[in-house]
Amino acid sequence: MVIGSLADAANQRGDFAENAAINAGLNIATHGLINGVTRGVRGASNIISGNKTSAQRATTAPTETSPFSGDAAAATNPAVHAAEARVAQGVPMTPATRNPEEVVRTVAAQKRPNLASSLDELDINPQAEVLESAERLNVDSLLPSHFSGNEQYKAVEQAIKSRAGSALQVQENEAIRKLAQGAGEIIDRVSGAKDALGMSDKFIDTVNGRMSALMKRSDQLYRNVEKAMPAGAKIDAPSTRSMLKQVAEDLGGMKNLDPIEKRVFRAVNPGKNGALTYANLNKQRRLVGDALHKNSGPYKDADRAALSRLYGSLADDQKAALSETNALRDFEVAQRLVQMRKSMEEKMINLTGRTLNGDVSRKATTALQAMSKGDAKGFRELMQNTPSRKLRTELLGTGLRDMLSNGKRGADFNPAGFADWYQNMLANGQMRNLARHLPKETMSGLNDVYKVAKAIKDAKSYEITTGRLNEFVKRFNRVTAANEFVANHAQRIGTAVGSTVSGPFSAVGAVAGSEIGAKVASKIRAMGGAASMESAEKLISSPEFQKAARLAVKQAPESIVDTTVRRSSAWRSFYNSLPESDKKTISRLGIMYWMNSDDNQK
Numbered sequence: 001m002v003i004g005s006l007a008d009a010a011n012q013r014g015d016f017a018e019n020a021a022i023n024a025g026l027n028i029a030t031h032g033l034i035n036g037v038t039r040g041v042r043g044a045s046n047i048i049s050g051n052k053t054s055a056q057r058a059t060t061a062p063t064e065t066s067p068f069s070g071d072a073a074a075a076t077n078p079a080v081h082a083a084e085a086r087v088a089q090g091v092p093m094t095p096a097t098r099n100p101e102e103v104v105r106t107v108a109a110q111k112r113p114n115l116a117s118s119l120d121e122l123d124i125n126p127q128a129e130v131l132e133s134a135e136r137l138n139v140d141s142l143l144p145s146h147f148s149g150n151e152q153y154k155a156v157e158q159a160i161k162s163r164a165g166s167a168l169q170v171q172e173n174e175a176i177r178k179l180a181q182g183a184g185e186i187i188d189r190v191s192g193a194k195d196a197l198g199m200s201d202k203f204i205d206t207v208n209g210r211m212s213a214l215m216k217r218s219d220q221l222y223r224n225v226e227k228a229m230p231a232g233a234k235i236d237a238p239s240t241r242s243m244l245k246q247v248a249e250d251l252g253g254m255k256n257l258d259p260i261e262k263r264v265f266r267a268v269n270p271g272k273n274g275a276l277t278y279a280n281l282n283k284q285r286r287l288v289g290d291a292l293h294k295n296s297g298p299y300k301d302a303d304r305a306a307l308s309r310l311y312g313s314l315a316d317d318q319k320a321a322l323s324e325t326n327a328l329r330d331f332e333v334a335q336r337l338v339q340m341r342k343s344m345e346e347k348m349i350n351l352t353g354r355t356l357n358g359d360v361s362r363k364a365t366t367a368l369q370a371m372s373k374g375d376a377k378g379f380r381e382l383m384q385n386t387p388s389r390k391l392r393t394e395l396l397g398t399g400l401r402d403m404l405s406n407g408k409r410g411a412d413f414n415p416a417g418f419a420d421w422y423q424n425m426l427a428n429g430q431m432r433n434l435a436r437h438l439p440k441e442t443m444s445g446l447n448d449v450y451k452v453a454k455a456i457k458d459a460k461s462y463e464i465t466t467g468r469l470n471e472f473v474k475r476f477n478r479v480t481a482a483n484e485f486v487a488n489h490a491q492r493i494g495t496a497v498g499s500t501v502s503g504p505f506s507a508v509g510a511v512a513g514s515e516i517g518a519k520v521a522s523k524i525r526a527m528g529g530a531a532s533m534e535s536a537e538k539l540i541s542s543p544e545f546q547k548a549a550r551l552a553v554k555q556a557p558e559s560i561v562d563t564t565v566r567r568s569s570a571w572r573s574f575y576n577s578l579p580e581s582d583k584k585t586i587s588r589l590g591i592m593y594w595m596n597s598d599d600n601q602k
Contacts, residue, residue: 124549125149130455131550133448137182141175142452143168144549145459158462172456179452180413184401186445190438191397199361199398207348207387214341221334228327231279237268237317243309244268260302264288264310268317278321285314293342347385364399368434372424376433383437392437400446415453416460422450 130147134140145157161168191199244265248254257265267284270276291299292307299307315335322328351360367378386392404418425431435443 123150124153126549130451133451136448137179137452139175139178139182139452141171141178143172143175143459144546146175146455154459155462158459159464162464176413176415176456179415179449183413183449186442186449187397187401190393190442191401199395200359203360203391203395204352206391207344210387211341211344214337218334218337221330224330225322225327228325229278229322231277233278234275235278235281235321237276237281239316240264240268240313243313258303258306260299261306281314281318285311285318288314344387347387350381350385360395361398361402364395365402368399368403371430372421374428376430379433396437416457419450419454419457
């Protein structure tokens with residue numbers, strides 16, 4: 001039946017090899033398989049028609065420049081010549097698009113595939129901004145699916161990676177580890193401590209230290225004032241007396257004043273036999289101040305509004321008394337320092353509670369989490385109550401680390417969690433608020449982390465679980481019925497055709513036909529064989545494949561990528577095993593064209 005098909009093919013118009021393949025029932029859907037069978041049958045056809053053998057052609061053909069010469073000039077680069085020849089002959093640069101799963105399986109079955117053309121067919125579509133961000137973060141272990149813009153390719157690679165013990169999974173884990181390290185380094189540059197607890201302690205110690213310094217300085221200035229004004233100097237307090245009389249009048253008499261107001265009124269109005277001294281005026285101001293700002297002293301239970309009025313009027317009277325000395329400036333500065341300290345203390349109470357020992361870092365973490373949901377109230381309060389830009393930056397850095405990695409640098413970093421948080425911050429406009437309190441380089445670094453984290457997250461969304469994984473592996477490794485049919489008959493076809501050669505070429509014909517048939521059968525089985533999954537994983541995880549995938553983003557000419565691969569020593573053995581005619585085709589038009597063409601195209 002097979003010999004009959006070949007005989008029919010010889011009598012038909014057109015290409016003998018294609019006719020033989022069709023007549024033998026080998027016209028299967030996979031383009032690469034048809035080409036493989038066609039090439040094998042065509043080799044036998046050349047022997048029948050009396051063409052020279054490959055060995056004879058090699059002897060008589062002019063010597064060609066090896067496509068593996070690493071030091072050849074660009075003008076003699078075979079990959080460049082191949083590309084130019086394809087353009088000159090109108091040959092498409094990119095083959096017809098196939099399913100990435102089929103392409104990966106086919107390419108993985110080849111000993112040394114033309115990675116340039118294979119990547120074109122896979123259409124990995126590497127995303128430049130992802131690779132650029134990864135480079136800035138020193139993340140050099142991304143999988144092609146992480147920076148690919150082709151959803152189908154992502155699905156295939158991530159499915160292969162989903163197998164237990166996958167080398168691709170190991171590489172992905174390393175990429176995430178390096179991303180966590182890069183993110184940690186960015187945050188470490190601005191965070192104030194190694195962990196959240198340390199930052200809270202530092203924050204409290206820093207603020208307490210500043211308040212103590214303010215108190216020390218104000219006390220020193222007040223001592224200077226006391227030295228300038230004798231304690232027993234007799235003074236007047238017209239501002240306080242006038243204010244209290246007006247309040248009493250509004251309330252219907254002195255009897256309706258608050259107890260503290262009555263006590264202060266008696267102090268500043270000692271009567272004909274008494275006198276108001278500077279020391280007593282200063283004492284009344286300090287007692288009112290303690291009640292107002294510290295909630296302590298004999299007046300601590302007084303009405304806050306009354307305390308505030310009294311403190312202002314007593315301070316005015318004290319300033320008036322000091323205006324006759326050179327201590328007024330010290331008094332005014334001391335008052336401002338006290339106000340600064342009181343304001344700082346109030347902010348600390350807002351952040352840490354009355355005990356002034358609450359977890360400030362936790363507030364930062366909570367505020368950052370709420371911001372991604374559109375609630376910026378906690379963030380605004382945190383920033384308003386933090387007394388310096390440096391502390392705000394350090395607190396936010398620690399809060400970011402605490403939110404993203406459980407408070408430990410690089411630990412449990414979740415790319416998907418970071419990408420979701422960052423994307424939500426962008427969507428609701430809160431990223432602008434965050435940027436006001438962090439350095440530009442920090443924001444730029446976080447943006448790089450986001451791009452890489454989102455790329456990994458998007459790729460990992462194609463991971464598959466046990467049930468679907470088993471089905472995928474079975475499908476990927478399956479030797480299809482069409483493949484098996486071709487594989488079973490390819491070697492017999494080659495041997496049968498070779499044996500029909502008569503005369504001095506009979507022995508050569510039989511051997512050549514058998515070898516071609518065996519190669520075709522082996523190649524076809526490998527394209528859909530049981531080792532496909534392992535081969536695909538080795539291909540994708542190989543440095544050559546990943547380097548070529550990254551080169552593609554720079555839109556380098558195919559000749560450059562092709563040359564990079566050709567220079568590999570492993571290519572030489574593959575090239576040397578080919579017939580001389582195929583070597584010439586590769587040298588002229590490139591491996592991509594040879595793998596996807598027939599003699600009419602050549």
